[in-house]
Each structure stands twice: as C-alpha cells, then as structure tokens.
Amino acid sequence: MKLFVYHTPEETPALNKADCSIVIDVLRATTTMVTALSVGAEAVQVFSDLDRLMAVSESWDPTKRIRAGERGGSMVEGFDFGNSPLDCSAERMGGKRLFVSTTNGTRAFQRVEESKTVLGAALINRHQVVQYLLETMPETVWIVGAGWEGTYALEDTVCAGAIAHLLADKLNLSLGEIAGNDETIGAVSLYRTWADDLPGLLNHASHGQRLLKLNCQEDMAYCATLDSVSCLPIQREKSVLVARA
Numbered sequence: 001m002k003l004f005v006y007h008t009p010e011e012t013p014a015l016n017k018a019d020c021s022i023v024i025d026v027l028r029a030t031t032t033m034v035t036a037l038s039v040g041a042e043a044v045q046v047f048s049d050l051d052r053l054m055a056v057s058e059s060w061d062p063t064k065r066i067r068a069g070e071r072g073g074s075m076v077e078g079f080d081f082g083n084s085p086l087d088c089s090a091e092r093m094g095g096k097r098l099f100v101s102t103t104n105g106t107r108a109f110q111r112v113e114e115s116k117t118v119l120g121a122a123l124i125n126r127h128q129v130v131q132y133l134l135e136t137m138p139e140t141v142w143i144v145g146a147g148w149e150g151t152y153a154l155e156d157t158v159c160a161g162a163i164a165h166l167l168a169d170k171l172n173l174s175l176g177e178i179a180g181n182d183e184t185i186g187a188v189s190l191y192r193t194w195a196d197d198l199p200g201l202l203n204h205a206s207h208g209q210r211l212l213k214l215n216c217q218e219d220m221a222y223c224a225t226l227d228s229v230s231c232l233p234i235q236r237e238k239s240v241l242v243a244r245a
C-alpha cells in the first residue's frame with residue numbers, strides 16, 4: 001500500500017488513479033459528517049453548489065431531510081443546519097438524510113468521487129479509517145485535505161499524518177515504505193510533533209482562528225478528540241455517504 005497526501009482538492013490529480021480516496025476536513029465538515037452518521041443519520045449527500053442542493057433535496061420527504069449549508073463558518077440563511085458537529089443529535093438526525101454544502105469539504109468529496117472507494121476522515125474517527133485500510137489493503141491511497149479555498153490547512157494535514165503514522169505502526173513498516181510522496185512524510189512529522197497537543201495545533205491553524213472568532217471553541221475541542229467516534233463514512237453512490245456497516 002502507498003499513501004499519497006494532497007493538501008487541497010486542487011492539488012489532487014484530475015485523472016483518478018486511487019483505489020481508495022480519503023477526504024479530510026477536520027474543521028469541520030468531515031467531523032460533522034462522522035458525527036451525524038454515528039447518531040443515526042440515514043446518509044450524507046454532498047454538494048458544492050447550494051442551488052443544486054436545494055433542487056435535489058426538494059424531491060425528498062421534508063420530514064426525512066435536513067438541509068445543511070455553511071459559508072465562511074456560518075449557517076447559510078434559509079437552511080436548517082450549519083456545520084456544527086455538536087448540533088448532531090439522534091433526535092435531530094435519526095433516519096434523516098443530511099443534504100450538505102460547505103465552503104471546502106464538500107468540494108473535496110466531488111474531486112475524488114470517481115475513486116473505487118471514498119471515505120470520510122477526521123481526527124475523531126482516525127482509528128476506523130486505519131482499520132478499514134488494514135482490512136482491505138488498497139494499493140493506492142489518496143488522502144485529500146479540504147484545505148481552505150485552495151490553500152493548505154494545518155488541521156487536515158495533521159489528520160493525514162495521524163492516519164499514516166498509525167497505519168505504518170500497525171503494518172510494522174517504516175514511513176519510507178508506505179509514503180508515496182513527500183507530503184506524506186511531512187504530514188507524519190507534523191503529527192508526531194503535535195500528537196500530545198492536538199487542541200493546541202487546531203488553535204494555531206488559520207481556520208481555527210476564524211472559528212474562535214465565531215465562538216466555536218466547543219466545536220474545536222471536540223474536533224481535536226482523536227479516535228473518539230466509531231463510525232466510518234463510505235461513499236455508496238456518487239456524492240452519497242453512509243456509515244460503513
């Protein structure tokens with residue numbers, strides 16, 4: 001197995017050669033998706049475009065849908081939900097489909113939707129992602145950070161590093177043996193430096209700073225909890241993710 005880390009959807013090769021793509025948006029899209037599915041959401045359907053989300057979700061039973069829209073960290077007017085993982089409860093999400101569009105995270109899923117397998121990863125479900133890779137042993141794995149509007153995001157890279165670090169450890173391989181590109185080695189180095197203070201790293205990140213200004217401290221603390229949720233979002237059909245059984 002070879003791991004290739006790409007910091008942004010834009011950096012990810014357009015010609016998809018991955019057996020498995022893993023999308024990361026620690027702050028906060030994939031953390032929210034993992035949480036929504038873990039409390040019983042039927043599925044998460046991702047859109048880069050808000051108008052298309054509205055049009056597609058229109059045909060869905062209104063009692064079985066939640067429209068989630070986030071831009072610049074805030075909920076889009078007219079939507080039911082923003083992008084806070086702490087707003088995901090079984091009462092609110094149980095049996096419902098989350099139709100979601102966020103600034104960066106949902107775009108990243110669309111970039112790799114042609115992969116044989118697409119997973120959603122965050123720090124909270126890192127262990128589930130690694131477990132899946134160990135069980136299925138895909139040859140070429142792309143780890144794609146959502147970034148921020150086409151630029152590098154520290155928190156997505158540290159999560160990529162956390163995945164690669166644990167995987168190498170479980171396979172008893174050196175980093176050089178599983179790294180497909182230099183970005184993977186850089187990501188693991190970042191993770192190893194910050195493993196004992198992930199909340200601190202998230203506070204340094206530029207998007208972390210943005211969220212702190214929006215009073216999202218509790219969301220950030222939750223997003224930093226490593227291996228805390230046992231749920232793995234996996235693409236069932238293009239743009240639709242469900243919890244892996």
Ligand code: 3SL
Nearest residue numbers: 027028029073102104105
């Ligand atoms: O960029 C995204 O997709 C979002 O996760 C950003 S936010 O954390 O909701 O502000």
